[in-house]
Amino acid sequence: MDSTLEAKRRRRRGDYPFHLEYRTRWSDNDVYGHLNNSIYAFLIDSVINTYLIQHCGLDLDSVAKGVPKETEKDKTHGHGQIGLVVSSYCDYFASVSFPAVLDLGLRVVRLGSSSATYEVGVFERGNDTVKAVGGFTHVFVDRDTRRPARGGMHGSIRNGLKKLVISDSTSTAKL
Amino acid sequence: MDSTLEAKRRRRRGDYPFHLEYRTRWSDNDVYGHLNNSIYAFLIDSVINTYLIQHCGLDLDSVAKGVPKETEKDKTHGHGQIGLVVSSYCDYFASVSFPAVLDLGLRVVRLGSSSATYEVGVFERGNDTVKAVGGFTHVFVDRDTRRPARGGMHGSIRNGLKKLVISDSTSTAKL
Amino acid sequence: MDSTLEAKRRRRRGDYPFHLEYRTRWSDNDVYGHLNNSIYAFLIDSVINTYLIQHCGLDLDSVAKGVPKETEKDKTHGHGQIGLVVSSYCDYFASVSFPAVLDLGLRVVRLGSSSATYEVGVFERGNDTVKAVGGFTHVFVDRDTRRPARGGMHGSIRNGLKKLVISDSTSTAKL
Amino acid sequence: MDSTLEAKRRRRRGDYPFHLEYRTRWSDNDVYGHLNNSIYAFLIDSVINTYLIQHCGLDLDSVAKGVPKETEKDKTHGHGQIGLVVSSYCDYFASVSFPAVLDLGLRVVRLGSSSATYEVGVFERGNDTVKAVGGFTHVFVDRDTRRPARGGMHGSIRNGLKKLVISDSTSTAKL
Numbered sequence: 001m002d003s004t005l006e007a008k009r010r011r012r013r014g015d016y017p018f019h020l021e022y023r024t025r026w027s028d029n030d031v032y033g034h035l036n037n038s039i040y041a042f043l044i045d046s047v048i049n050t051y052l053i054q055h056c057g058l059d060l061d062s063v064a065k066g067v068p069k070e071t072e073k074d075k076t077h078g079h080g081q082i083g084l085v086v087s088s089y090c091d092y093f094a095s096v097s098f099p100a101v102l103d104l105g106l107r108v109v110r111l112g113s114s115s116a117t118y119e120v121g122v123f124e125r126g127n128d129t130v131k132a133v134g135g136f137t138h139v140f141v142d143r144d145t146r147r148p149a150r151g152g153m154h155g156s157i158r159n160g161l162k163k164l165v166i167s168d169s170t171s172t173a174k175l
Numbered sequence: 176m177d178s179t180l181e182a183k184r185r186r187r188r189g190d191y192p193f194h195l196e197y198r199t200r201w202s203d204n205d206v207y208g209h210l211n212n213s214i215y216a217f218l219i220d221s222v223i224n225t226y227l228i229q230h231c232g233l234d235l236d237s238v239a240k241g242v243p244k245e246t247e248k249d250k251t252h253g254h255g256q257i258g259l260v261v262s263s264y265c266d267y268f269a270s271v272s273f274p275a276v277l278d279l280g281l282r283v284v285r286l287g288s289s290s291a292t293y294e295v296g297v298f299e300r301g302n303d304t305v306k307a308v309g310g311f312t313h314v315f316v317d318r319d320t321r322r323p324a325r326g327g328m329h330g331s332i333r334n335g336l337k338k339l340v341i342s343d344s345t346s347t348a349k350l
Numbered sequence: 351m352d353s354t355l356e357a358k359r360r361r362r363r364g365d366y367p368f369h370l371e372y373r374t375r376w377s378d379n380d381v382y383g384h385l386n387n388s389i390y391a392f393l394i395d396s397v398i399n400t401y402l403i404q405h406c407g408l409d410l411d412s413v414a415k416g417v418p419k420e421t422e423k424d425k426t427h428g429h430g431q432i433g434l435v436v437s438s439y440c441d442y443f444a445s446v447s448f449p450a451v452l453d454l455g456l457r458v459v460r461l462g463s464s465s466a467t468y469e470v471g472v473f474e475r476g477n478d479t480v481k482a483v484g485g486f487t488h489v490f491v492d493r494d495t496r497r498p499a500r501g502g503m504h505g506s507i508r509n510g511l512k513k514l515v516i517s518d519s520t521s522t523a524k525l
Numbered sequence: 526m527d528s529t530l531e532a533k534r535r536r537r538r539g540d541y542p543f544h545l546e547y548r549t550r551w552s553d554n555d556v557y558g559h560l561n562n563s564i565y566a567f568l569i570d571s572v573i574n575t576y577l578i579q580h581c582g583l584d585l586d587s588v589a590k591g592v593p594k595e596t597e598k599d600k601t602h603g604h605g606q607i608g609l610v611v612s613s614y615c616d617y618f619a620s621v622s623f624p625a626v627l628d629l630g631l632r633v634v635r636l637g638s639s640s641a642t643y644e645v646g647v648f649e650r651g652n653d654t655v656k657a658v659g660g661f662t663h664v665f666v667d668r669d670t671r672r673p674a675r676g677g678m679h680g681s682i683r684n685g686l687k688k689l690v691i692s693d694s695t696s697t698a699k700l
Contacts, residue, residue: 020198021198022200023195023196023198024221025197025217025218025220026221026224026225026380027221027386027388027389029380029381030376030377030380030381031379031380031383032607032609033235033236036377036570037566037570037661038377041562041563041566042202043200045200045202045561045562045563046198046199046200046201046202046273046274049201050274053274054274060204060272060556061272084557084617084620085562085617086616086617087614087615087616087617088613088615088659089612089615090612091611092610092611092612092613097236098221098224098235099221099225099228099229134613201561202552202555202561202564205551205556206556206558207432207434208556211552212435213388213391213392213395214552216387216388235381257382259382259445260387260442261442262439262440262441263387263439264437264438264439264440265437265438266436266437267434267435267436267437267438371548372550373545373546373547373571374571375547375567375570375571376570376574376575377567379585383585383586392550392552395552396550396551396552396623399551399623400551400624403624404624410554410558410622410623411622447586448571448574448575449571449574449575449578
């Protein structure tokens, strides 16, 4: 899929396989009366981690409660890996303001052996023009050592993320 | 309506006339794996201001863009008043965690000549037990002078907020 | 120490035994050009938890990394207890705006067997008038069970918090 | 100045002409026990806007209060221009955790006729290794029309930002 700035400006909802709606908050608006640019990072983080929890076996509860990894591994999905952000980016095309409701679309633009790069398109409810396109790169590491696991990301993460990869041909076909 | 701590613990969705659903964000969770207490203040602020914009003529756009008040006053609802928070409170009964979806209920517990005190009940989608009950007191002031207007809050604010006042008798009848 | 609203309005830096300076952030300002009321909750949370970490043996690292409690207990201060917020409050007397630098003062207004109520005074650098006075009540619980420990809060917490209790007589003497 | 990833990893405090210290907040830590990646965007925004206010005549007060531009123009610095973020980026090299105190260094990497690209280096007090390097591009627009001004950015902005430009030769000399 074309990742030039001009191509990003033309993103549509259909370019993203996974979507979540987010209501903006009063404090999201800065003194200029529109969403502060940093807020997009919060939203991008949220849609990506929601997908990881719902479709890739990320288990926040074990992290927060300090459940021993051995116990966790007995569970169907539990894999003891978490994603750390190593780089992030965002291009802003038009502003949005509280109390707008946003629609966030998610796809994976690069799937490596232990890392994944995401792209999120930010749309406003009732409007087809993309407002911002951003994302980040996750490196998946062992929850306790915080080092990449030998063998790369766990199978349940890879299988979940694969569904969000849109190859150039698919994308071209769509256009 | 009973405002003791025990009464608040028993709040139900039906106790609130206005509702909005809010998706939690990744960053809302603190290191203990649940919503940081401060996040509830953001949510409370958001549901109250959404109501003020949609039903009481609060015009954020004029504020942010510095539209002269005279121009603003020509519009149906424009009244040049904004609400400043003078005190806030919240009681937390049970924790919620990202990626939960929350349902916020809003009512007005006291409507004065230039001030209003709100109560917001925080519920989790699919669960009838209230998680937190909080709110704050707004004093309505002139947008430019930041002083309470002579004559108190504008009629369009008062009319909008009146619909959220639940008198004791109504509430008792409901129980 | 007098906790009426009028008394709070007269708080001075000297009424608080522990102080931290906080630089405001761009995003703290809302559309009205001053700190959003919710931001004070972040600041209050920050000064209280900094004190708990530095003077009461709160060990966030063990929480986040899921270190087994037995290991943690071997350390001098490690006690496996964390504070959960059960109620919060704040009174706002005057606004402050980014890029102001704030000075936060902390004291303990009530020290129970397993709970503590804090009061934080918010001052602006170079200005003696208090801008806001708020705080919350912590119940100290076992990190894993999230239930209050039998025997109440750990000795290292109690000893640390005792130093922040200002009795009425002290306070009166000061006035 | 070299802007490859490897070069960024080697940034030192001396590579940045303007510095501000920021205390982290409790809520900055996410469930993994370190600063959430989105928080860096808040900090980057804060150091840049502080510089614009203190050294480039950015006047937030006029924005928030809706002061007519004509009045504003009479003031020495008032120029009625604001910066809108059009793209942002950040590379994360090592994590930091509340209650760390951060030192943020700022420089300008590209100064165009109506836009500027900044780079911020994030350091932890007492530690010379850079933790993250990020920034964004501002386009300076008229406060009211939100369009780039004919003639580009105002002279007082340009003069202020020029002092933060480190040319390659300077930088090479330093190395």
